[in-house]
Amino acid sequence: MKFFKSLFGRKASPEVQSFDAPLAPEEAFFVIGDLHGCLTEFEDLVEVIEAKSETPKLVCVGDYVDRGEDVARLLKRLFQLNSDFPRHFICLKGNHEDMLLKFLSDPEQYGPRWLRHGGLQTLASYGVGRQTGDTQSQLAQQLSYAMGAELIDWIKRLPLSWTSGNVTVTHAGADPSVPIDAQAAKTLLWGHPDFLKLDRQDGQWVVYGHVIQEHGLATQGTIAVDTGAYATGVLTAAHIEKDVVSFLTNRASR
Numbered sequence: 001m002k003f004f005k006s007l008f009g010r011k012a013s014p015e016v017q018s019f020d021a022p023l024a025p026e027e028a029f030f031v032i033g034d035l036h037g038c039l040t041e042f043e044d045l046v047e048v049i050e051a052k053s054e055t056p057k058l059v060c061v062g063d064y065v066d067r068g069e070d071v072a073r074l075l076k077r078l079f080q081l082n083s084d085f086p087r088h089f090i091c092l093k094g095n096h097e098d099m100l101l102k103f104l105s106d107p108e109q110y111g112p113r114w115l116r117h118g119g120l121q122t123l124a125s126y127g128v129g130r131q132t133g134d135t136q137s138q139l140a141q142q143l144s145y146a147m148g149a150e151l152i153d154w155i156k157r158l159p160l161s162w163t164s165g166n167v168t169v170t171h172a173g174a175d176p177s178v179p180i181d182a183q184a185a186k187t188l189l190w191g192h193p194d195f196l197k198l199d200r201q202d203g204q205w206v207v208y209g210h211v212i213q214e215h216g217l218a219t220q221g222t223i224a225v226d227t228g229a230y231a232t233g234v235l236t237a238a239h240i241e242k243d244v245v246s247f248l249t250n251r252a253s254r
Contacts, residue, residue: 019221021203025164028241029057030248033216033225034094034209037068037121039077041235044250049237052248055088058237059162061209061225062094062171062189066118068230071125075147079154093158094171095189095210101156104140111136160188166203167240172210173222176200196222207238216247 030049035042049056064078065071081089099117102110111119123130126146128139144152161170161180168180170188173195178187179202191210200206200221209226216236217224223245229235235250 019199019203021166021205021221023167023205023240023243023245025167025240025242027057027164028053028239029059029164030237030239031169031207031223031225032058032060032237033227033235034061034063034229035068035074035078035235036063036066036096036118036230037071037074037125038229038235039070039074041229041233041250042074042077045235045237045248048248048250049239052239057088057090059090059169059207060092061169061207062092062158063096063209063226064091064094065100065122066096066114067121069121069125071122072146073125075151075155079151082154090162091158092162092169092171093155093160093189097155097158098189101152103136104144104152107136107140111139160185167205167207169207171208173208174200174206180204180206207240218245 064075078091082091099114103114123143126143128142128146161168172189172191174180174183175187175192176194176198205221207223212226212228213224215227216238223238225236225238227234227236237248239246
């Protein structure tokens, strides 16, 4: 009986609550996954979206640069859409934009890492070829000139999150133990180890990219939209409405 006596009077551990908040955006909208230089896939997906909604609101989760081959033209297109239709076309910043900006500001420190993670494709899309003997600083100067100050400033100003009702869109998720409006920038850009392990208790849904999935997925208050378009050719968008999530791709809807 020693074991039971030792337990007597102890408070039971609180039950872990599961996520059961209804999906309640202020209005219907679409979230497009990581683009990584995939201009053709982006334009095809927008056509699919426009066939579903005459006046869609679109949110892009970031990671427009690196890995894919058409970064320069894609950035120009996104910049134009966001500038012309800021209330209907929202662009967030991803970790690859963050790496690009760090390369431009301190190329010797951040250049090697950025190049390892797809930066070469961004350089190539702007006609910047890496020649023998080129320093990181020389590459950064050439890229900065090719991109132009206006585009670089636009990337710097991109927000890290966007919220409608109880739905927040970020690039890489959020810390489930911290209020949405108090998240660290590093978490929103790079993710958090507990994001997919612990349910949020504040009823806030989080839509994210960053982590490649086989297909769009909505579960336990999270909605994943990155299907690795640069490698798979499949670009995914989530259509988020009250109590309903559906997924579309540049190839089909489901």
